[in-house]
Amino acid sequence: MPLLTNSGPEAEGKVTERMFPRKLHKILADADEKQTNDNNNNYTAAISWHSNGKMWRVNDPSGLEKLLPKYFKHGCYRSFKRQVNIWNFKRVARKGPDHGYYYHELFVRDYPDRCRLMERKVKTAYTLPA
Numbered sequence: 524m525p526l527l528t529n530s531g532p533e534a535e536g537k538v539t540e541r542m543f544p545r546k547l548h549k550i551l552a553d554a555d556e557k558q559t560n561d562n563n564n565n566y567t568a569a570i571s572w573h574s575n576g577k578m579w580r581v582n583d584p585s586g587l588e589k590l591l592p593k594y595f596k597h598g599c600y601r602s603f604k605r606q607v608n609i610w611n612f613k614r615v616a617r618k619g620p621d622h623g624y625y626y627h628e629l630f631v632r633d634y635p636d637r638c639r640l641m642e643r644k645v646k647t648a649y650t651l652p653a
Contacts, residue, residue: 543606544630544638546594551579552635566590576632578615578624609643 554566569586572579581587584600592598612625629637 544641548635548638550594572632573624578626580624
């Protein structure tokens with residue numbers, strides 16, 4: 524399903540810019556599917572949705588690194604975390620059962636199309652004082 528109805532280089536750039544949230548959603552959807560169909564599941568051991576479908580977490584960083592090359596050009600957990608931060612995911616920092624989960628208001632389990640509305644952090648130029 525295309526993210527944009529426009530065509531041309533500008534539209535292609537927008538699709539590329541929004542690939543990370545779409546691919547992350549796909550990883551989590553695959554984890555859900557494999558959890559349903561396979562008791563020995565590397566996906567769910569590595570990454571999973573919260574039961575409310577509004578948060579997700581990495582359960583095993585080294586396990587996730589093995590899955591990343593199936594979706595991205597790299598298998599580096601640090602690069603993955605950098606993208607999570609660039610895309611404005613917030614981490615639940617408080618202690619308790621939700622500790623370590625990430626969330627974004629537009630990133631919800633049953634609504635993958637909302638990913639197209641997500642925005643990356645804008646780089647701000649830093650000017651040295653004269």
